[in-house]
Amino acid sequence: MKQLWAFIKVNLKDALQYREDILLFTLSGAAQPIVSLLVWSVISSSTGNSLPLSQNQILEYFIILMFVKVVTSAWGGWFVSQDIKEGNISKLLLKPTSIFYEQMGNNISEKILKIIYLIPIVAIIQFFNPFNINFSLIPIFIPALLVSVLMMFLFDLTLTTSAFWLEENGAVYQFFEISMFFLSGSVIPLIVMPDLIRAITNYLPFRYIISFPIEILMGSLTDSQIVYGFVMQVIWLFFAICIYKFCWKKGFKAYSASGA
């Protein structure tokens, strides 16, 4: 814990140095949900009632999505991949700490800054298009979101390990990203998806990273659905932890430091 705190402090200083850069990252993260929001509002206004989401719900959905995406996003894996390929990871192996804490520290500190940047964006939208958040649901929303963050973080760092075996692993990331894009509800709310795909997403991890917390906060789930969702989240989190440990263990065995 002390280590983590130290990493957060170091990274926060680093992040503050490049605040414009992080502002741009935040804006770009917010842009996709806003684009989707506009597209779906247009569709909703041209159909009347056949869409299972009202105009207001669409607004709510994408605003919460914006927040959830910023909080859950994980980016460290790509950098760690680079370190693995170039052999820089050897340095880290010698330190009395773990990659997990180092990345976690980086992740948390940048997110703090990103959330601060997000506040004015949400405030502006709230000003032009008022929307309601049901605050009584926040105590259920937060734990779900925390599991999401952890899951995403672990998956990201697990995908990294493909760099131990592949010299170029960009496509692996791309594949995960596309699956996330389509199956997590980040572009199309899962509720408007055809039944078959919705049924599939109930078993895959993606929904539990993005859509599930949003659904909770929008109050669109029944009690039993919430319980089911949490159970699935815990199962996938457990899976994520196992596969993370497994891949890193195997990866280090396969690792031959370049330049050593």
Add this chain to the structure above:
Amino acid sequence: MQYRANFFFWMFVQAVYVFLHIYTIDIMYRFTNSILGWNKAEMLFLAGIFRVIEGTFHIVFHPNVLRIPQRVNDGKLDIYLTKPVNSLFMISTRYQGWDEISTVITGVILVMYSLLMLGKLNVYSLILSIIVCFLGEIATFSMMLVFASWSFFIEKMTSIKSLWEVASRTVRNPMEIYSHNKIVLEVILFPLTIIATLPAQIVLEKIPVVMLLIEVLLVSILFLGSYAFWKFALRHYSSASS
């Protein structure tokens, strides 16, 4: 071809991506027949045109223009400035990313397929499509050059990649979606309109074909403007290595 496994997996990923893109459009049109006057085939055409533009950008310019900020940062820009050719030409075309050829191919297929659906698959439409794609490409390049030139003024701009993502996600939809017929927004968003929306409208005969002249004019202005900005920004360059 050095990383063959990655290359073929990349092709596969791209194919999945196109499929999902088409499927997304399909889902949207389950709830309506027309989105702001664009029917499904027209929307697919726009998607196809943009894929060609995006793919070409990824092959020719992405590995170069988007690396300008990094080069400014570490001072490697010097190498380009000292060569006896136009530095912008040099720095914009040095590397190629051939992995993305699949994006262009799938884009072409999408363009042909949507034109077939619209009953407009003929030589005239195809030639016009090639012309507008070329114009859209220059517009895209100019826009990203402006972003890249900012890096001379601010400390670190690795986020230019995410800026490109935003731009590419935004312009693949008809721009009317963002402006809601509000004149202020239309004016602000106009530079983005000339990348894909206007080109698609010209080929689909949604606007008179004379607009092609306007498009050429606007793209030229944008290009010259961005070139001037690049030149201006270059004067602010203080090499990190000397």
